Amino acid sequence: MQELLSCTNVVFHCAATVRFNDSLRHAVQLNVTATQKLLLMASQMPKLEAFIHISTAFSNCNLQHIDEVIYPCPVEPKKIIDSMEWLDDAIVEEITPKLIRDWPNTYTYTKALGEMVVHQESGNLNIAIVRPSIVGATWQEPFPGWVDNVNGPSGLIIATGKGFLRALRGAPMAVADLIPVDTVVNLTLAVGWYTAVHRPKSTLIYHCTSSNFNPCHWGKMGFQILATCEKIPFERAFRRPYADFTTNTITTQYQNAVSHWAPAIIYDLYLRLTGRKPRMTKLMNRLLRTVSVLEYFVNRSWEWSTNNTEMLMSELSPEDQRVFNFDVRQLNWLEYIENYVLGVKKYLLKEDMAGVPEAKQHLRRLRNIHYLFNTALFLIAWRLLIARSQMARNVWLFIVSLCYKCISYFRASSSLKA
Ligand SMILES: CCCCCCCCCCCCCCCCCCCCCCCCCC(=O)SCCNC(=O)CCNC(=O)[C@H](O)C(C)(C)COP(=O)(O)OP(=O)(O)OC[C@H]1O[C@@H](n2cnc3c(N)ncnc32)[C@H](O)[C@@H]1OP(=O)(O)O
Numbered sequence: 001m002q003e004l005l006s007c008t009n010v011v012f013h014c015a016a017t018v019r020f021n022d023s024l025r026h027a028v029q030l031n032v033t034a035t036q037k038l039l040l041m042a043s044q045m046p047k048l049e050a051f052i053h054i055s056t057a058f059s060n061c062n063l064q065h066i067d068e069v070i071y072p073c074p075v076e077p078k079k080i081i082d083s084m085e086w087l088d089d090a091i092v093e094e095i096t097p098k099l100i101r102d103w104p105n106t107y108t109y110t111k112a113l114g115e116m117v118v119h120q121e122s123g124n125l126n127i128a129i130v131r132p133s134i135v136g137a138t139w140q141e142p143f144p145g146w147v148d149n150v151n152g153p154s155g156l157i158i159a160t161g162k163g164f165l166r167a168l169r170g171a172p173m174a175v176a177d178l179i180p181v182d183t184v185v186n187l188t189l190a191v192g193w194y195t196a197v198h199r200p201k202s203t204l205i206y207h208c209t210s211s212n213f214n215p216c217h218w219g220k221m222g223f224q225i226l227a228t229c230e231k232i233p234f235e236r237a238f239r240r241p242y243a244d245f246t247t248n249t250i251t252t253q254y255q256n257a258v259s260h261w262a263p264a265i266i267y268d269l270y271l272r273l274t275g276r277k278p279r280m281t282k283l284m285n286r287l288l289r290t291v292s293v294l295e296y297f298v299n300r301s302w303e304w305s306t307n308n309t310e311m312l313m314s315e316l317s318p319e320d321q322r323v324f325n326f327d328v329r330q331l332n333w334l335e336y337i338e339n340y341v342l343g344v345k346k347y348l349l350k351e352d353m354a355g356v357p358e359a360k361q362h363l364r365r366l367r368n369i370h371y372l373f374n375t376a377l378f379l380i381a382w383r384l385l386i387a388r389s390q391m392a393r394n395v396w397l398f399i400v401s402l403c404y405k406c407i408s409y410f411r412a413s414s415s416l417k418a
Pocket residue numbers: 018019020021056057058133134135150151152153154155156157160167168172219220221222223225226243244245286289290293294297298
């Protein structure tokens with residue numbers, strides 16, 4: 001502690017819980033109280049030049065247009081911190097929806113409270129706040145496509161590529177504000193430099209977002225994910241990678257029943273019959289729970305103003321602009337998403353490119369099983385229909401006699417030619 005206090009020049013405060021469904025108590029502890037404690041610690045660092053707090057562009061996702069300012073929270077963070085000391089877990093859980101109001105989860109709510117704490121308790125510290133949007137794989141450094149966790153879209157890319165996720169409730173034309181992790185790092189370092197050297201009079205907030213400079217939509221992203229999974233498939237897929245966005249509750253429920261639950265139940269039945277432990281319904285349950293907490297962000301678009309970020313860009317020397325590049329106007333989304341999917345395959349799934357021919361072969365087998373299954377289903381349905389309806393029987397007899405006549409005709413004409 002003594003060494004930290006006496007030697008630290010710059011603090012980058014990134015630690016947080018990023019789980020959307022964390023209990024309010026835990027999220028307050030990590031995202032609010034810890035920020036308060038770190039500010040206190042920073043105030044005892046004589047050599048401190050800058051304190052950079054990492055928040056999220058979604059800390060005010062209850063608003064549609066978000067400026068580079070700190071918005072007041074309905075309840076003072078200090079009151080929330082105090083109440084967590086004496087309220088028991090059951091009561092905290094009961095009042096959570098009332099406290100978080102129109103925030104979708106405890107994560108975004110406590111990140112907003114964290115910003116308020118920074119604002120109120122900054123004292124004489126030289127502070128800046130960086131708000132990244134949805135952090136994705138690297139764009140350039142150390143190499144394209146590097147990723148090390150399933151947060152944000154990464155987990156759903158796996159679920160799509162492996163054929164588990166077939167439908168997602170989302171708006172294809174909503175803005176997908178993804179930002180590569182190396183861009184976030186470069187911008188954060190540049191903010192550290194600017195805050196320490198230029199010492200702005202007030203706390204500056206920097207939106208580390210892409211939509212203002214180079215917008216991409218979920219539809220385009222989904223399309224490119226599928227195209228890449230088709231070209232370079234993941235190994236041992238459950239079904240062929242195919243997915244679509246649904247836009248209302250009825251189609252979502254239909255897709256969940258037909259495309260998610262039915263194949264999982266059938267597969268588990270097959271596992272049981274072959275003496276193995278069923279696992280697909282459990283996996284599907286977990287996937288759909290994850291989807292339900294993420295889909296809020298795929299159904300809306302936000303606008304973030306980026307004046308401070310643009311100002312920072314113009315303050316950097318041409319050499320620093322190159323080294324600490326955070327200008328996403330140069331980013332080619334299709335190329336980025338393809339590298340992202342390949343990064344997921346390589347760094348998360350640990351799959352080798354040598355396995356691609358076998359993965360393609362597996363997809364062809366799945367396609368044949370799919371055709372076979374659909375044909376069998378059609379024949380069973382047709383057979384049941386024939387048993388019940390005279391009209392269906394007549395149609396069937398007509399088709400059979402037509403086929404018979406065609407075959408006889410071709411047979412006769414070929415024997416005449418011979
Ligand atoms: C027109 C043509 C079209 C073509 C169409 C194609 C169409 C379709 C193609 C679609 C392609 C995709 C594009 C769309 C993507 C949209 C994403 C939007 C993201 C927005 C994020 C916004 C973020 C705001 C930015 C921020 O500022 S924040 C940072 C982001 N924070 C997070 O992303 C935390 C999420 N996670 C949790 O909130 C918790 O994890 C919790 C999940 C609740 C479980 O929670 P719980 O049930 O308690 O259990 P866990 O132990 O946590 O997890 C239990 C198990 O679920 C696993 N799992 C954790 N996560 C994820 C995850 N993501 N995805 C998958 N799995 C996950 C974990 O590995 C563990 O598996 P296991 O190890 O057991 O096998």
